[in-house]
Amino acid sequence: MLNPAFPDGAPNWVDLGTPDLDGALTFYGGLFGWELLAGGPEVGGYGMFTLDGHTVAGVMTVPEEQSSSAWSVYFQSSDVSSTAQLVNQAGGRLAFEPMEVLDYGRMGGFLDPGGAYFGVWQPRQNPGVGMIQQPGSLLWVELYTPDVPAASRFFGDVFRWKTEPLKVEGTEYVYTTVHPAGTGPELSFGGLVTMSDVPAEAARGPHWLPYFEVEDVEGAVAAAKRLGGAEALPPMEVPGVGTMANVTDPYGAVFALMKPQPRQGGEGGAPGD
Numbered sequence: 001m002l003n004p005a006f007p008d009g010a011p012n013w014v015d016l017g018t019p020d021l022d023g024a025l026t027f028y029g030g031l032f033g034w035e036l037l038a039g040g041p042e043v044g045g046y047g048m049f050t051l052d053g054h055t056v057a058g059v060m061t062v063p064e065e066q067s068s069s070a071w072s073v074y075f076q077s078s079d080v081s082s083t084a085q086l087v088n089q090a091g092g093r094l095a096f097e098p099m100e101v102l103d104y105g106r107m108g109g110f111l112d113p114g115g116a117y118f119g120v121w122q123p124r125q126n127p128g129v130g131m132i133q134q135p136g137s138l139l140w141v142e143l144y145t146p147d148v149p150a151a152s153r154f155f156g157d158v159f160r161w162k163t164e165p166l167k168v169e170g171t172e173y174v175y176t177t178v179h180p181a182g183t184g185p186e187l188s189f190g191g192l193v194t195m196s197d198v199p200a201e202a203a204r205g206p207h208w209l210p211y212f213e214v215e216d217v218e219g220a221v222a223a224a225k226r227l228g229g230a231e232a233l234p235p236m237e238v239p240g241v242g243t244m245a246n247v248t249d250p251y252g253a254v255f256a257l258m259k260p261q262p263r264q265g266g267e268g269g270a271p272g273d
Contacts, residue, residue, distance in 0.1 A: 002132045002139065002189045006076045009159030009180045010189055011141045012128030013074035013121045014210045015058030017067060018251050021047070023228075024059060027249050030227045031220065032056075032136035032212065042102065054130035056137045069251035073141050073208040074119035075159060076128065080108045083120050083158065090157040101126075112154050114145040116206035133213060139258055140211035141190035144201045148176055148192045164188065169239035173197075200233050200246065204254060209246070211256040217243045220257045224249075 006012040018024040021036075028034045028049060034056060037048040049057040062069065077083040080098040087094070087110045095109035095117060104126040109119050121128065131137040145151040155161045160181035165174045177188040195202035201209070214220040217235045224247045225231065232254055233246035242260035249255075 006123075006128050007180045007183065008076050008078055009161055010076050011073055011138070012076040012123065013058065013119070014129065014138055014141075015046075015060065015072050015074070015119075016049075016069075016253060017060055017062035017072070018069045018249075018253065019062060019064045020251060021045075021059065021061050023250060027224075027227045027229060031223055031229075032214075034136065051131060051136045054137075056129055056131050069249070069253040070207070071210050071253050071255050072117060072119050073210055074107070074121040077120045077122050077159075080106045080120050080122045084108055084110070086158045090154045092154060092158070112145070112151060112206070114147055114151055114206045116143060116145060116151075116208060118208055135213050135215050137213060138210060139213040139260065140256075142209045142211065142256070143190065143192050143207075144195045144198065144204070144209065145192060145206050146195055148194050151192050152176065152178075163192070166191075168241075198233070201254075207254075209254065209256055211244070211258045214257045214259055217245050217257050217259050221245050221247060224257075 016024060025036045032051065034049040034051055037050050039045050039047040046058060046060045048055045049059055084094060084098055091113040093111040095111055098106055098108040100106055103124055105124045106122040107119060111117055129138055133139055143151060152163050161178045162181060164177045164185045166177050167174050176192040177185065178190050178192060179185055179188040221231055221235060228250035230248050232248050235243055235245040237243045242258055244256055244258040246254060246256045
């Protein structure tokens with residue numbers, strides 16, 4: 001599961017690009033209780049969604065004619081420039097050059113060989129999200145890709161990720177989980193899925209999907225619909241894992257909701273902003 005220490009290669013940030021910042025606040029505020037810490041002109045209006053005083057995500061306005069509304073997932077790096085070189089060597093592409101973000105950190109944007117966008121965050125003053133594995137915060141990330149073995153090789157070369165096969169209880173389906181180098185499967189933070197296995201997600205093309213924890217998946221899906229969103233994948237229970245569903249916000253950004261089965265030892269929490 002997610003590690004609040006954010007070792008290199010682990011997801012440490014998510015953000016939303018939306019054409020309507022006020023509308024997004026109404027939706028996510030109603031769904032998760034998020035509040036908005038607005039960004040000033042020095043950061044181009046880039047703001048922060050917060051929950052109980054902890055940062056849970058970033059948000060920025062993206063004109064509809066420039067890009068579709070979407071969630072992006074970022075991974076920890078102690079050196080974004082070196083990561084960019086590894087991406088190139090492994091067959092990925094640069095979406096934009098690594099850049100300084102004031103004294104908060106450095107970031108870069110990339111495309112893997114399958115075409116999925118991902119970000120990299122090198123923290124300075126901003127260490128990453130300030131709450132994980134609690135209701136309303138990031139829980140898991142998932143890649144929809146045309147080629148799971150190729151994605152495993154690419155991210156293994158770039159981030160030194162390790163993969164583990166996980167047979168879904170009661171089925172023949174094998175899910176590929178990923179965890180940072182130097183850790184075990186108990187610190188898996190995400191999974192790799194062949195796009196054709198989930199037609200609803202395949203229609204969106206290769207992409208990363210963030211999961212946010214909720215206490216009641218069916219209730220959260222109903223709330224998302226009331227707030228103008230839509231159900232993309234109905235609630236389903238996965239034995240040994242939990243209950244999950246995929247939804248879209250009113251502007252088309254897709255994300256997942258999940259109520260995990262009870263964790264052992266009380267892992268997770270809010271490491272601080």
